[in-house]
Amino acid sequence: MGKRKALTFFISIMALFLFLAGCSGSDDNSQGDKGDAKTIKFMHLWPEGSSAQHHKIVKDIVADFEKEHEGVKVDVEVLSNEQYKDKLKVLSTSNELPDVGMTWAAGFLQPYVSGNKFASLDDVLDDGLKDSFVSGTTEAYAIDGKTYGLPLELNIVSVYYNKAIFDQYGLKEPKNYDEFKDVVKTLKDNGVAPIALGNKDSWTGSLWYMYFADRIGDDDVLTKAITREESFEDPALIEAAKDVQELVDMDAFVKGFNGLSDEEAKSMFMNEQAAMYLIATWDLPNYTTNEDVPQEFRDSVGYFKFPVVDGKGDQNSYVGGPGVGLFVSENSKVKDEAKEFVAYFTEKWGERAVTEVGVIPATKVDTKSLELPQMYVDVLNDLNSATNITLFADVQMSASTAQVHLEQIQALFGKDITPEEFAKAHEDALSAEE
Amino acid sequence: MYVLPALLLIAVLIYIPLGLSAYYGLMDWDGIGDMKFIGMENYINAIQDSKFWSSAGHSVLLAIFSTLSLIAYLAISMVLASKIKGADLLRKIYLVPMLLSSVAIAQLWIKVFNPSNGMLNYILMKLGMENPPSWLAEPSIVLYAIFIPILWQYAGFYILIYYAALKNIPDSVIEAAKIDGANPIQIALKIKLPLIMGVVKVTIVLAIVGSLKYFDLIYVMTGGGPNGASEVMASYMYKLAFSTNNFGYGSAIGFLLLAITLVVTIIVQKLTASKEEIQY
Numbered sequence A: 001m002g003k004r005k006a007l008t009f010f011i012s013i014m015a016l017f018l019f020l021a022g023c024s025g026s027d028d029n030s031q032g033d034k035g036d037a038k039t040i041k042f043m044h045l046w047p048e049g050s051s052a053q054h055h056k057i058v059k060d061i062v063a064d065f066e067k068e069h070e071g072v073k074v075d076v077e078v079l080s081n082e083q084y085k086d087k088l089k090v091l092s093t094s095n096e097l098p099d100v101g102m103t104w105a106a107g108f109l110q111p112y113v114s115g116n117k118f119a120s121l122d123d124v125l126d127d128g129l130k131d132s133f134v135s136g137t138t139e140a141y142a143i144d145g146k147t148y149g150l151p152l153e154l155n156i157v158s159v160y161y162n163k164a165i166f167d168q169y170g171l172k173e174p175k176n177y178d179e180f181k182d183v184v185k186t187l188k189d190n191g192v193a194p195i196a197l198g199n200k201d202s203w204t205g206s207l208w209y210m211y212f213a214d215r216i217g218d219d220d221v222l223t224k225a226i227t228r229e230e231s232f233e234d235p236a237l238i239e240a241a242k243d244v245q246e247l248v249d250m251d252a253f254v255k256g257f258n259g260l261s262d263e264e265a266k267s268m269f270m271n272e273q274a275a276m277y278l279i280a281t282w283d284l285p286n287y288t289t290n291e292d293v294p295q296e297f298r299d300s301v302g303y304f305k306f307p308v309v310d311g312k313g314d315q316n317s318y319v320g321g322p323g324v325g326l327f328v329s330e331n332s333k334v335k336d337e338a339k340e341f342v343a344y345f346t347e348k349w350g351e352r353a354v355t356e357v358g359v360i361p362a363t364k365v366d367t368k369s370l371e372l373p374q375m376y377v378d379v380l381n382d383l384n385s386a387t388n389i390t391l392f393a394d395v396q397m398s399a400s401t402a403q404v405h406l407e408q409i410q411a412l413f414g415k416d417i418t419p420e421e422f423a424k425a426h427e428d429a430l431s432a433e434e
Numbered sequence B: 001m002y003v004l005p006a007l008l009l010i011a012v013l014i015y016i017p018l019g020l021s022a023y024y025g026l027m028d029w030d031g032i033g034d035m036k037f038i039g040m041e042n043y044i045n046a047i048q049d050s051k052f053w054s055s056a057g058h059s060v061l062l063a064i065f066s067t068l069s070l071i072a073y074l075a076i077s078m079v080l081a082s083k084i085k086g087a088d089l090l091r092k093i094y095l096v097p098m099l100l101s102s103v104a105i106a107q108l109w110i111k112v113f114n115p116s117n118g119m120l121n122y123i124l125m126k127l128g129m130e131n132p133p134s135w136l137a138e139p140s141i142v143l144y145a146i147f148i149p150i151l152w153q154y155a156g157f158y159i160l161i162y163y164a165a166l167k168n169i170p171d172s173v174i175e176a177a178k179i180d181g182a183n184p185i186q187i188a189l190k191i192k193l194p195l196i197m198g199v200v201k202v203t204i205v206l207a208i209v210g211s212l213k214y215f216d217l218i219y220v221m222t223g224g225g226p227n228g229a230s231e232v233m234a235s236y237m238y239k240l241a242f243s244t245n246n247f248g249y250g251s252a253i254g255f256l257l258l259a260i261t262l263v264v265t266i267i268v269q270k271l272t273a274s275k276e277e278i279q280y
Helices: A002-023 A025-034 A052-068 A081-093 A106-114 A122-132 A163-168 A177-189 A203-216 A221-226 A235-249 A262-270 A281-287 A295-299 A335-357 A374-384 A399-413 A419-433 B004-024 B041-047 B050-081 B087-099 B102-113 B119-126 B142-167 B171-179 B184-195 B197-212 B216-221 B233-243 B247-272
Strands: A038-044 A072-078 A100-103 A154-162 A193-196 A274-280 A301-304 A317-322 A325-328 A388-391
Touching (some): A038 A081, A038 A335, A052 A335, A081 A100, A081 B233, A100 A335, A106 A399, A122 A335, A154 A163, A154 A281, A154 A374, A163 A301, A177 A193, A203 A221, A203 A274, A203 A317, A203 A388, A203 A399, A221 A235, A221 A388, A221 A419, A235 A399, A235 A419, A262 A274, A262 A281, A274 A281, A301 A374, A399 A419, A399 B233, B050 B087, B050 B233, B050 B247, B087 B142, B102 B119, B102 B142, B142 B216, B171 B184, B184 B197
Parallel strands (some): A038 A072, A193 A274
Antiparallel strands (some): A100 A325, A154 A317
């Protein structure tokens, strides 16, 4: 009996060691590599399955970088979007952030910067990289005058529409809100769902609200309310909420939009079940180069800028902003190499993103030297003549205010609250943070 | 001695994180930066938080529905266990949902509930209903709509348990009852049910505890929306900790969730406790 006890004890201790060894495995690896080669850990969110083109370019760039930099290895880890966000947070609590990773602008960045987790990239930008970015893009990654991320994408939001459906009912691109409402009415009368909207994700509804705010008020009315220069109970911001509810009353959006995800709304638009869809330029490949989408449908998609409302606003003012950007971890042991890598990556990415992935990079693109689908040329030209780009509201806000905003958007579209209550809830949430 | 490995595992994987989350609940912490001790503030806020209580209400509602649904599962297993034709096949059919992962079930039911193209509304419109509801978008029905797949998901599990318990009843007992002239309903209620009461009690506890901490389908299908109409305690906790970067408050809610579940379990066990176990 005594023997068996000892054996059990021994096994349990072994199990414990195994368990502990499993926990600390990552440390051992990094130390093992240190001897001869430097390893940059790089985490990104474009898995091969869902973003094959992105994935391939990243792989190529990493391979090129390793070739050009003797003795430096890049260790890549890939996760999909939501898992990526969760893992990044968990890693940062245990101080194990990858050397290089992807981040979003403004509100997402804030806690990482105040927690001193991300390194300032000002030195990289001052090294001549700054001029290659479209102005206004790196600023979205700046906190207290220091830049903590190098943006890879730039997106602006427009209304995409189905030309075939528009032609069938003799409709043309609306220039102002009255014409837009006529379009909605005509479609509705003919039994066509006018607008695809998946408001379960609620940032989608936020785009509509932001555009109304931009057109009715000044183009910075929303930004000023968020940065607390003005109140959120500004008449223009309430008016914008009223216009949203007016569209809801007109049945402009597809049935049950508050329970649909953006994916579902998109598939309704792409299956010609709805005539219009407000989305950012990250969707452009679906309407131009993506071979999985029938050619006939791609040919029938056009886009127009969000109309002016009651003669107010500027059609060249956009909602949009940079998407993901690269950060370098403050606690990285290979910070210099990591910084070199992000600079290298942004440059190469900018050269290949448009032509190969169909992503509009945050770095400047020379349209003349590239073979691009017409829609890309148009969008890039729009960008050149843009007078303003308002950063997505939920990105601008801190995480907890963004959550209030997203819930309020759902409530506003669902008509659970009045426009005044909508503005007040925002004002309360924003002023609570001051 | 023999339970030491298990004890170690449970301690490392459950009790230590449990203690930690109670501790984090005392902090003002965004999950990334430095922690700040704020005492009971998170717990006090949670108790005054109407959103927390409405999500707790939804969880309790789910617990009530899952407990009631046990009656139906019990009835089905009784029929299955009474040697009807095809019982084997039916038992397997009922078990299928259990073999699917939650996310697959969620995707399946999202499609069924789709307001314009979904199977459910398609059938309703064929039946002549002009404007069938958008199941997942209307605050007044979303919670009940989402209960359907949740109950469906676990039906096979409970039917399997009841079926096994019923099969364990010796035939001689039933034969004796039949000879005494008991009809099938009497046999079911007066003989079979008391004999498997121990199992029934366990399933009641399982159903209630499982419902109170329920998370997966709600998270995938509605994310607690629209505007909190289908929020339950676990999804609210997740939202606070991960979407609003409020780890301290999220941990406090998580700890309250544990406390509520524990109290309810004890009450249920007290209520269903009987003095003597029936023997064959």
